[in-house]
Amino acid sequence: MSETPQAGRLPVAARRRGIRGWVGLRGRHLGAAAFLMNRVSGLLLVGYLYLHLGVLFLLTRGPGSWSSVVALFKNPYFRGLESLLILAILVHALNGLRLALVGSGVGVSHQKVLFVAAMSVTAVLIAAAAIAMFTVG
Amino acid sequence: MAPQLSPGHVVVIGGGATGAGVVHDLALRGVRATLLERGAFTSGTSGRQHGVLHSGARYAVSDQESAVECIRESRILRTIAPGSFEENGGLFVALNDDDMGYLEPFLQGCAACGIPATVHRRDAALRLEPNLNPAVKVAVEVPDATVDPMRMVFRFLATAQRNGADLRPFTEVTGLVRHGCTITGVLARDYLLERDYELGADIVVNAAGPWAGQVGALAGVSVPMRPSPGVLLALNGRFCDKILNHLHKSGDGDIIVPQRRESLVGTTSWVVEDPDDLPVPEDHVAMMYREGAKLVPAVASATRRAAWSAARPLVGGGGAATGRELSRTFQCFDHKQPDGVEGLVTITGGKATTLRAMAQAAADVVCGKLGIAVACRTTEAVLLPHTAYYDQRGEQR
Amino acid sequence: MSEAVATAPDQRPAAGQTRRFVVSRLKPGDLRPRFDDFEVVVADWTTVLDVLRDIRVHQDRSLTLRYSCCHASCGTCGVRVNGKEVLGCVTNVAGLGAGPIVVEPLANTPVQHDLVVDMRGLYEGLQPPQRPLVRQSERKRADDADRDGAAEFVRFEDCIECGLCLSACPIVGTDPRYLGPAALAAAWRVAQEPRGADPAAVLAWVDDEHGCWRCHSSFECSEVCPAGVDPAGAIMALRRELTARKLRRLMGLGRRVDDE
Numbered sequence: 001m002s003e004t005p006q007a008g009r010l011p012v013a014a015r016r017r018g019i020r021g022w023v024g025l026r027g028r029h030l031g032a033a034a035f036l037m038n039r040v041s042g043l044l045l046v047g048y049l050y051l052h053l054g055v056l057f058l059l060t061r062g063p064g065s066w067s068s069v070v071a072l073f074k075n076p077y078f079r080g081l082e083s084l085l086i087l088a089i090l091v092h093a094l095n096g097l098r099l100a101l102v103g104s105g106v107g108v109s110h111q112k113v114l115f116v117a118a119m120s121v122t123a124v125l126i127a128a129a130a131i132a133m134f135t136v137g
Numbered sequence: 138m139a140p141q142l143s144p145g146h147v148v149v150i151g152g153g154a155t156g157a158g159v160v161h162d163l164a165l166r167g168v169r170a171t172l173l174e175r176g177a178f179t180s181g182t183s184g185r186q187h188g189v190l191h192s193g194a195r196y197a198v199s200d201q202e203s204a205v206e207c208i209r210e211s212r213i214l215r216t217i218a219p220g221s222f223e224e225n226g227g228l229f230v231a232l233n234d235d236d237m238g239y240l241e242p243f244l245q246g247c248a249a250c251g252i253p254a255t256v257h258r259r260d261a262a263l264r265l266e267p268n269l270n271p272a273v274k275v276a277v278e279v280p281d282a283t284v285d286p287m288r289m290v291f292r293f294l295a296t297a298q299r300n301g302a303d304l305r306p307f308t309e310v311t312g313l314v315r316h317g318c319t320i321t322g323v324l325a326r327d328y329l330l331e332r333d334y335e336l337g338a339d340i341v342v343n344a345a346g347p348w349a350g351q352v353g354a355l356a357g358v359s360v361p362m363r364p365s366p367g368v369l370l371a372l373n374g375r376f377c378d379k380i381l382n383h384l385h386k387s388g389d390g391d392i393i394v395p396q397r398r399e400s401l402v403g404t405t406s407w408v409v410e411d412p413d414d415l416p417v418p419e420d421h422v423a424m425m426y427r428e429g430a431k432l433v434p435a436v437a438s439a440t441r442r443a444a445w446s447a448a449r450p451l452v453g454g455g456g457a458a459t460g461r462e463l464s465r466t467f468q469c470f471d472h473k474q475p476d477g478v479e480g481l482v483t484i485t486g487g488k489a490t491t492l493r494a495m496a497q498a499a500a501d502v503v504c505g506k507l508g509i510a511v512a513c514r515t516t517e518a519v520l521l522p523h524t525a526y527y528d529q530r531g532e533q534r
Numbered sequence: 535m536s537e538a539v540a541t542a543p544d545q546r547p548a549a550g551q552t553r554r555f556v557v558s559r560l561k562p563g564d565l566r567p568r569f570d571d572f573e574v575v576v577a578d579w580t581t582v583l584d585v586l587r588d589i590r591v592h593q594d595r596s597l598t599l600r601y602s603c604c605h606a607s608c609g610t611c612g613v614r615v616n617g618k619e620v621l622g623c624v625t626n627v628a629g630l631g632a633g634p635i636v637v638e639p640l641a642n643t644p645v646q647h648d649l650v651v652d653m654r655g656l657y658e659g660l661q662p663p664q665r666p667l668v669r670q671s672e673r674k675r676a677d678d679a680d681r682d683g684a685a686e687f688v689r690f691e692d693c694i695e696c697g698l699c700l701s702a703c704p705i706v707g708t709d710p711r712y713l714g715p716a717a718l719a720a721a722w723r724v725a726q727e728p729r730g731a732d733p734a735a736v737l738a739w740v741d742d743e744h745g746c747w748r749c750h751s752s753f754e755c756s757e758v759c760p761a762g763v764d765p766a767g768a769i770m771a772l773r774r775e776l777t778a779r780k781l782r783r784l785m786g787l788g789r790r791v792d793d794e
Contacts, residue, residue, distance in 0.1 A: 015642070015643070015644055016641075016642045016706070016707050016708065016710065017641045017642055017704075017707040017708075018707060018708055019708065020707075021641065021642070021703075021704045021707030021708065022704045022707070022708070024617065026616065026617030026618075027614065027615075027616055027617030027618025027619070028617070028618070028702075028752075028754060028757075029753070029754065029757045030753075031751065031752045031753030031754060031757065031766075032704065032752045032753070032754050034751075034752070035704060035750055035751065035752035038750075099751050102751055102770060103751060103770060103773060104770075104773065104774060104777065105770040105771055105773055105774025105775075105777075106774075108766065108767050108770045108771075109767065111751070111753055111766075176590075176598075176599075176601075177599070177600040177601060177602065177610065177650075178602075179602045179608075180600070180601050180602050183602075184601075184602025184603045184604070184608055185602070185603060185604050188607075223688070223689050223690060224688075225687065225689070283689070283690070285607065285608070285690060286602075286603070287602040287603055287607075287608040287610070288608070307598045307647070307650075309595070326595075328595070328596045328597075328598050328647075329561055329562055329598065329646075329647050330561070330562065330563075331561060331596055369605070371605035371606070371607075375689075378687050378689065395689070396605070396607050396690075397607060397689070397690050397691075397692055397694070397761065398692065398761070398762060399605065399606070399607070401605070413591050414588075414591060417579070419579070442605060442606060442624055443581070443604060443605040443606065443623055443624050444579065445604035445605065445623075447604075524657050524660070524661075527653050527654050527657045528654070528657070
């Protein structure tokens with residue numbers, strides 16, 4: 001019989017796709033894009049928590065630190081990061097609502113419409129939030 | 138437990154329905170057998186058929202020998218391969234007065250061949266199959282059944298494998314080794330390891346279906362094959378639960394077979410020299426639509442899922458223009474007479490419904506030549522499910 | 535009365551377009567797949583499977599691939615074309631856009647050679663549901679009395695065991711213990727139509743962190759399924775069923791799944 005290599009010696013490329021299967025969107029559809037966006041936004045939110053703790057830590061250095069923290073908040077790059085945070089929250093929460101519905105067996109056949117709706121609401125709200133973020137104060 | 142394997146070795150060429158049946162029969166008799174197939178099993182032609190377990194009614198007027206074989210073998214297959222058939226039945230539908238003229242001979246033919254037939258008048262026929270052409274006059278119900286051809290053949294392969302047969306797909310026979318007048322083995326090309334090797338055999342069985350002529354030529358013998366392809370059309374939508382036939386002398390596009398959520402309309406017939414590279418002429422596809430719509434008007438607006446050609450392994454002398462005139466029963470040649478070549482047996486012709494009988498004929502000849510006096514058990518041995526084929530293959534092929 | 539017998543066609547359609555196909559190749563012992571380029575003339579209705587068979591017959595007989603029925607019934611010709619899981623036999627080349635067409639084997643399972651993959655994972659997953667290969671036909675008849683009292687008609691299961699869903703699923707790609715869409719869809723079929731099998735045992739089998747709860751709703755399985763099985767819908771239906779049973783039990787209205 002043919003001498004085939006043992007399973008353990010087969011190249012990784014020949015077995016499970018791993019994370020490449022999450023990120024590679026070629027040949028994939030809307031549901032896979034939503035899946036990826038939820039993971040990315042989730043990671044961003046986790047990252048945000050550490051940043052948030054870091055920022056709060058700045059405040060523990062006494063009353064003098066207040067002004068420097070406020071100045072930081074007004075920094076346009078920081079406002080940009082905050083906008084990104086709001087985007088991540090919106091994407092994760094609104095798509096999360098879709099997942100909660102669909103995962104309970106409700107509206108499964110409308111999952112694409114639900115995704116488009118969630119992203120439309122996201123687009124409107126992020127636009128409003130970004131405008132507020134960059135114009136107020 | 139595997140039966141004691143004989144010291145003799147049989148190489149079977151061709152991994153379609155016939156070859157699978159032969160290795161299964163040989164393995165049950167304890168004969169050591171190797172099956173060689175150049176591609177995937179059933180990829181040659183067996184997998185492409187509409188998938189009808191014939192009651193024989195279709196041949197009850199024109200070819201009663203075939204019809205009797207079918208009703209007998211279809212009952213055996215139901216016993217040895219339970220769960221492989223939809224017990225949907227077939228209807229032979231008369232649409233006009235010409236068809237009605239065929240009704241009496243048809244019923245007489247069925248009766249003569251022992252094929253149960255029930256006549257339904259128009260209203261009953263339309264209740265059974267609401268999508269039938271409302272012009273239906275009568276419909277005769279017979280015990281045809283829908284089969285999944287690939288999976289049915291894989292049951293034979295799985296069982297043969299369990300009983301010790303060596304199954305080698307992706308292995309092409311490039312030559313037959315001949316010493317004087319005796320075939321002593323085959324030259325095989327393994328497409329996995331990309332190497333050629335010689336495989337010794339006491340008997341070589343040529344079960345290559347439409348390619349049996351080409352395999353015979355490798356040994357310098359003539360096998361009078363007339364490969365006869367036909368076009369099949371798969372439409373989206375399950376328009377019937379029963380297999381619908383037009384009640385008339387066999388013609389083109391006169392059968393509709395439900396296969397899961399598709400309806401298969403077939404077929405046509407012409408003769409070729411080379412069964413590789415079969416065209417799918419669009420005028421044949423158009424004819425399938427027209428003829429199919431006569432049975433089921435909804436066919437006319439159905440969307441096409443697939444259209445393909447499949448070669449029938451017809452065997453016979455020359456002079457046939459369409460292939461429909463050649464016998465559909467099978468033939469088994471021991472090339473010792475008249476070709477004077479020892480060690481080579483060809484089994485060809487036939488149809489999937491009679492694969493077990495064909496295999497028995499070939500295995501009987503092989504065992505006779507090897508001096509093995511073990512009786513055939515394939516009428517009783519229940520086959521493993523097709524999924525068992527994969528259980529045992531490991532990392533191999 | 536039949537029409538005139540079709541005339542024998544003499545050759546393939548002469549007119550056609552030349553397309554470039556980039557096909558993954560791997561033989562036992564190779565560490566990495568390589569890609570071979572082939573140019574093939576295609577016509578209006580040429581499928582990817584037609585092309586691969588043409589390559590094998592005319593250009594490279596060592597190309598190995600599985601196929602059988604040519605009409606999406608056997609499920610053996612699954613490949614990835616430009617990244618998407620399809621059955622080659624019903625994938626029209628004309629519908630694939632311009633540019634080279636990349637053909638690779640299905641993902642998430644070991645490649646045995648060229649476009650042939652190891653199907654054991656799929657079949658092992660389908661074992662526990664003990665899924666009968668039949669389902670009730672959708673066509674209900676108002677008057678079934680004529681059919682000898684048989685009130686239903688059974689036909690072959692939709693699932694053709696092609697494995698496209700497993701290749702497309704991102705969770706199958708990362709979690710070796712995930713039951714996967716094919717097995718879960720089969721489990722749902724048993725729950726809907728037990729036909730002698732035990733629905734309670736099957737529901738208990740999928741009620742697991744690596745069972746129906748492991749899915750993360752990418753829906754790719756249902757997108758690629760060629761047979762209309764809708765595994766994603768089946769997974770959500772299983773969750774709905776398990777949740778409903780749990781709620782009923784909590785409210786004292788039902789029994790535990792494994793009490794039945």
